[in-house]
Amino acid sequence: MNMQTIGRLHSALDNAVLQELTQLLGERVTVASAACMRHGQDESYHAPFPPDAVVYPASTAEVVAIVKICHSHRVAIVPYGVGTSLEGHIAALHGGVCIDMGRMNQVLEVNAEDMDARVEAGVTRKQLHSHIRDTGLFFPVDPGADATIGGMAATRASGTTAVRYGTMRENVLGLTVVLADGSIVRTGTRARKSAAGYDLTHLFVGSEGTLGVITEIALRLHPVPQATTSAVCPFATLEGAVNSVMLTIQSGIPVARIELLDEVQMRGVNRYSKLDYPLLPTLFFEFHGTDAGAAEQAQMVGEIAREHGGLEFQWASRPEDRSRLWQARHDTLYAGMSLRPESRALVTDVCVPISKLAECVLETRRDIDTSGLIAPIVGHVGDGNFHLLILVDPNNAAEIERAMALNTRLVNRALGMGGTCTGEHGVGYGKIEFVEQEHGAGVSVMRTIKMALDPLNLMNPGKIFREVAPTL
Amino acid sequence: MNMQTIGRLHSALDNAVLQELTQLLGERVTVASAACMRHGQDESYHAPFPPDAVVYPASTAEVVAIVKICHSHRVAIVPYGVGTSLEGHIAALHGGVCIDMGRMNQVLEVNAEDMDARVEAGVTRKQLHSHIRDTGLFFPVDPGADATIGGMAATRASGTTAVRYGTMRENVLGLTVVLADGSIVRTGTRARKSAAGYDLTHLFVGSEGTLGVITEIALRLHPVPQATTSAVCPFATLEGAVNSVMLTIQSGIPVARIELLDEVQMRGVNRYSKLDYPLLPTLFFEFHGTDAGAAEQAQMVGEIAREHGGLEFQWASRPEDRSRLWQARHDTLYAGMSLRPESRALVTDVCVPISKLAECVLETRRDIDTSGLIAPIVGHVGDGNFHLLILVDPNNAAEIERAMALNTRLVNRALGMGGTCTGEHGVGYGKIEFVEQEHGAGVSVMRTIKMALDPLNLMNPGKIFREVAPTL
Numbered sequence: 021m022n023m024q025t026i027g028r029l030h031s032a033l034d035n036a037v038l039q040e041l042t043q044l045l046g047e048r049v050t051v052a053s054a055a056c057m058r059h060g061q062d063e064s065y066h067a068p069f070p071p072d073a074v075v076y077p078a079s080t081a082e083v084v085a086i087v088k089i090c091h092s093h094r095v096a097i098v099p100y101g102v103g104t105s106l107e108g109h110i111a112a113l114h115g116g117v118c119i120d121m122g123r124m125n126q127v128l129e130v131n132a133e134d135m136d137a138r139v140e141a142g143v144t145r146k147q148l149h150s151h152i153r154d155t156g157l158f159f160p161v162d163p164g165a166d167a168t169i170g171g172m173a174a175t176r177a178s179g180t181t182a183v184r185y186g187t188m189r190e191n192v193l194g195l196t197v198v199l200a201d202g203s204i205v206r207t208g209t210r211a212r213k214s215a216a217g218y219d220l221t222h223l224f225v226g227s228e229g230t231l232g233v234i235t236e237i238a239l240r241l242h243p244v245p246q247a248t249t250s251a252v253c254p255f256a257t258l259e260g261a262v263n264s265v266m267l268t269i270q271s272g273i274p275v276a277r278i279e280l281l282d283e284v285q286m287r288g289v290n291r292y293s294k295l296d297y298p299l300l301p302t303l304f305f306e307f308h309g310t311d312a313g314a315a316e317q318a319q320m321v322g323e324i325a326r327e328h329g330g331l332e333f334q335w336a337s338r339p340e341d342r343s344r345l346w347q348a349r350h351d352t353l354y355a356g357m358s359l360r361p362e363s364r365a366l367v368t369d370v371c372v373p374i375s376k377l378a379e380c381v382l383e384t385r386r387d388i389d390t391s392g393l394i395a396p397i398v399g400h401v402g403d404g405n406f407h408l409l410i411l412v413d414p415n416n417a418a419e420i421e422r423a424m425a426l427n428t429r430l431v432n433r434a435l436g437m438g439g440t441c442t443g444e445h446g447v448g449y450g451k452i453e454f455v456e457q458e459h460g461a462g463v464s465v466m467r468t469i470k471m472a473l474d475p476l477n478l479m480n481p482g483k484i485f486r487e488v489a490p491t492l
Numbered sequence: 493m494n495m496q497t498i499g500r501l502h503s504a505l506d507n508a509v510l511q512e513l514t515q516l517l518g519e520r521v522t523v524a525s526a527a528c529m530r531h532g533q534d535e536s537y538h539a540p541f542p543p544d545a546v547v548y549p550a551s552t553a554e555v556v557a558i559v560k561i562c563h564s565h566r567v568a569i570v571p572y573g574v575g576t577s578l579e580g581h582i583a584a585l586h587g588g589v590c591i592d593m594g595r596m597n598q599v600l601e602v603n604a605e606d607m608d609a610r611v612e613a614g615v616t617r618k619q620l621h622s623h624i625r626d627t628g629l630f631f632p633v634d635p636g637a638d639a640t641i642g643g644m645a646a647t648r649a650s651g652t653t654a655v656r657y658g659t660m661r662e663n664v665l666g667l668t669v670v671l672a673d674g675s676i677v678r679t680g681t682r683a684r685k686s687a688a689g690y691d692l693t694h695l696f697v698g699s700e701g702t703l704g705v706i707t708e709i710a711l712r713l714h715p716v717p718q719a720t721t722s723a724v725c726p727f728a729t730l731e732g733a734v735n736s737v738m739l740t741i742q743s744g745i746p747v748a749r750i751e752l753l754d755e756v757q758m759r760g761v762n763r764y765s766k767l768d769y770p771l772l773p774t775l776f777f778e779f780h781g782t783d784a785g786a787a788e789q790a791q792m793v794g795e796i797a798r799e800h801g802g803l804e805f806q807w808a809s810r811p812e813d814r815s816r817l818w819q820a821r822h823d824t825l826y827a828g829m830s831l832r833p834e835s836r837a838l839v840t841d842v843c844v845p846i847s848k849l850a851e852c853v854l855e856t857r858r859d860i861d862t863s864g865l866i867a868p869i870v871g872h873v874g875d876g877n878f879h880l881l882i883l884v885d886p887n888n889a890a891e892i893e894r895a896m897a898l899n900t901r902l903v904n905r906a907l908g909m910g911g912t913c914t915g916e917h918g919v920g921y922g923k924i925e926f927v928e929q930e931h932g933a934g935v936s937v938m939r940t941i942k943m944a945l946d947p948l949n950l951m952n953p954g955k956i957f958r959e960v961a962p963t964l
Contacts, residue, residue, distance in 0.1 A: 211844055212875050218956070223691060309785075373682040374607075403683075405683075437682075442687045465677050466689050
């Protein structure tokens with residue numbers, strides 16, 4: 021990397037850049053070290069890299085102006101939502117300017133008739149949820165954290181409902197993106213399908229800020245089903261739980277959610293959320309449909325579970341009970357960490373074909389047990405996606421190394437089964453080598469595209485793949 | 493366009509190129525004019541452009557070798573499935589070599605447990621359908637023609653079931669692509685979701701051969717539902733039919749198919765398929781689900797239809813009746829053309845947000861009526877997508893001009909409503925100006941990507957956007 025090309029702000033340029041940014045944004049520019057520190061650290065175990073300045077634009081036009089200033093001075097740009105990513109996505113590896121999208125938090129349009137919405141990038145998923153509560157529609161994608169829609173689009177996030185409603189890949193209809201040179205591109209249309217040229221929407225979804233700053237997102241919404249029922253079901257064995265998931269998916273039963281928490285994770289959930297579930301491998305279910313349809317799904321899944329050692333379904337029929345149940349599921353990261361105070365979680369994220377799920381989960385559970393590490397398993401198993409929360413002492417280098425070795429074995433296991441190293445968390449700077457292993461020549465294609473659209477390598481440099489040398 | 497860079501084969505290079513191709517492929521190279529003519533004309537009204545040679549590779553390795561020969565001699569490459577595209581996609585605007593994928597027609601893998609398959613690009617959709625008939629799975633995407641899976645991926649095709657199962661965008665899990673320099677890239681994994689870097693699969697789906705030659709496709713399959721029921725329902729008015737569609741979609745009823753044929757089209761269907769449906773605007777339905785679920789959907793849709801002037805549902809419950817019904821639907825292009833012998837169809841393809849469907853269809857019907865042209869309407873209305881088959885005398889320039897003016901007004905209408913100029917047929921060389929109008933700055937991004945991945949502009953040049961000047 022040519023550090024004369026992408027400069028930190030402590031070069032001779034500093035004052036000029038800061039002056040221009042201040043002229044544009046007034047007090048919405050800061051170089052205060054607390055703010056910079058906070059913006060350089062996500063929820064992962066990865067080392068923080070603070071930016072040199074943080075800016076708070078209020079419009080796409082301001083983002084354009086910021087990007088143009090950075091572009092003319094060759095300063096790196098890191099877009100920021102609320103910092104809940106898990107692979108160091110927002111680490112300012114080359115310093116530069118962090119663009120905090122938090123003030124762009126307007127829901128711009130809700131078209132109930134077309135079941136779509138347009139939001140600014142800083143809107144969070146819970147904010148959107150509240151905003152559309154009375155429309156009869158909902159937005160399904162729900163990573164555990166209350167992430168921004170912009171961040172979720174940038175990392176191709178998913179969550180508990182992807183098995184039925186898809187990930188951000190399936191739920192983003194279009195984007196407004198500011199490119200590295202400050203030009204604006206609007207992708208997609210409001211039509212539900214199109215064959216009009218390259219699919220730029222999907223190119224930007226999951227590009228982690230390396231191709232541009234997402235400022236607006238058009239989203240697909242879904243009708244709130246007539247009936248929603250949730251249940252938890254403990255299983256005698258982990259194997260029985262996972263086999264039930266496989267059979268449910270293979271039977272084509274359209275479950276809305278089917279989530280696995282192993283017995284270690286259940287201990288954390290009970291402790292953190294003050295619940296008293298049995299300490300057994302447990303599936304969390306949700307069924308959406310007409311009254312008859314949801315009941316029929318529940319009955320079919322119930323039969324499968326019983327055949328595989330499932331105990332009684334514990335139903336949550338009142339909305340507040342359902343909220344409590346799913347909040348407990350969404351808090352699993354914090355619940356897991358509560359099992360070992362002062363720890364940080366090294367969170368893994370493999371996803372495998374559904375036929376390999378039992379083999380992958382069970383081998384991994386054995387690997388954890390022999391490793392001596394504490395690592396609850398939790399996952400969106402209907403997609404073949406599951407996480408270990410490997411709880412490490414951040415000051416114990418040897419333990420971190422053992423944890424990383426466990427993750428490496430896990431990734432190799434998943435790739436060997438035709439899976440991926442990351443189902444939903446993304447690459448950041450934490451999984452670059454795994455992505456090379458997974459995609460081979462595909463990484464060269466990604467770098468070629470990156471270099472074509474961002475020849476100075478200013479947009480979130482050092483993420484997804486090894487650094488691209490600027491062409492200037 | 494620098495014609496010294498992309499040469500036709502009648503330059504001094506000819507013999508060298510043909511010799512190298514013949515050395516590689518033996519008799520699977522032809523310059524016979526009948527073969528070249530046939531490969532330069534799709535099913536559209538667009539002027540044919542024959543290639544200079546047609547080659548028939550039998551493996552990805554042979555495609556690599558062909559592309560390398562063309563690359564070293566700067567000869568254009570046009571990938572070819574069965575030639576059923578509708579916007580001149582396979583026209584060899586710069587001559588060169590047409591790669592007919594027809595001999596790469598192996599179904600390589602069917603993984604019933606994971607509901608996926610891997611096929612060579614020359615497998616047709618009906619061939620795949622037969623191959624997997626006994627697995628309890630099916631592949632839903634069904635353009636009218638028996639297109640190849642490779643061609644369908646390249647044009648981001650869809651069909652009657654997209655409203656429930658999505659288009660090729662949602663049903664391609666991964667691709668093997670030979671790039672312009674002969675390198676091979678494999679995209680995607682067998683996992684159902686991934687956040688591992690740029691979404692190259694979606695970049696190549698819909699790229700119409702301009703970024704590389706697709707040689708293998710991994711596909712998502714779906715479980716054959718327990719119950720499948722089909723019906724047709726004539727309506728007193730076109731407005732009633734379209735409003736029923738809007739309400740069905742907005743109610744979130746998961747219809748598998750909901751297709752509109754106006755009264756003009758129904759006349760063609762009856763004539764071509766020897767049927768006796770009422771000559772009224774008609775919806776074709778299909779319901780998939782459990783026995784109870786499919787019946788419930790049918791009942792809900794029946795109520796909506798009755799409220800909007802729908803007459804009696806005519807049910808097709810036996811498989812052979814269903815096949816007959818949907819074959820009639822799939823033959824609408826040929827049925828429409830039967831309304832005016834010796835005509836060619838200028839087929840339009842707009843797609844609008846569902847809330848605008850009635851307005852768009854009814855305004856368009858009035859526009860057709862005042863134009864004096866014969867143009868049945870048929871469409872995948874559950875997606876907001878509908879076609880006119882404007883039947884023109886290919887020798888009547890004035891009539892063709894009136895037809896194109898009608899299409900231009902239609903596209904402007906759709907774009908004004910937030911829609912797209914092409915829901916599923918793609919751009920080819922027929923819709924380049926409309927795509928510029930629709931995507932503006934997005935087209936520059938597409939061209940930048942094209943130039944980065946194919947700097948010599950060898951891959952299907954002249955499609956999707958205006959020609960890119962080669963960088964050499």
